[in-house]
Structure formats: C-alpha cells, structure tokens
Amino acid sequence: MAKRKVAYLMVQQILRIICLILISNLRAMAVNSLHIPHCLGPCSTIKNCFHDCVAQGFPKGGTCVGITLAHMDCCRKWS
DSSP states (O other): OHHHHHHHHHHHHHHHHHHHHHHHHHHHHHHHTTSOOOEEEEGGGOSOHHHHHHHTTOTTOEEEEOSSGGGOEEEEOOO
C-alpha cells in the first residue's frame, strides 16, 4: 500500500515538472513570436532567395518558408 502511494506521488511530481517546462517554453515562444522574420515576398517571384537576402543586408542569407509549396515566402535566416 505504501509503495503505491509513493509511486502516485512520484507520478504527480513528474507531471508537475513537465507542466512547468511546457509553461516556460510557451512564454519563450510568445516572446519569440514578436520577432517576425523579414520576408522579401513569394518564392515563386524571387530567383535566388539566399542571394537576394544577402543583397538586402542579411549576411546569413534567406530560405523559403511556408506551410504549403504554393504559399512559400523568401525570409531571412535567423541563425
């Protein structure tokens, strides 16, 4: 009986730790969402996304990002 209570308490502690980690990550994501990447436009209209971003003054270049292939935007790289 005592082993079950200890196991139950350990599971509760682990779940609390996981919740705290998730909450702290959500705060970090909310802060990062304020930094919207600079995008040059749709990748379908830009010949070379990487070199165009370098030419715009972003030394790390750019890449095409988006949810679907039809809606990809050329945005600068952050890292």
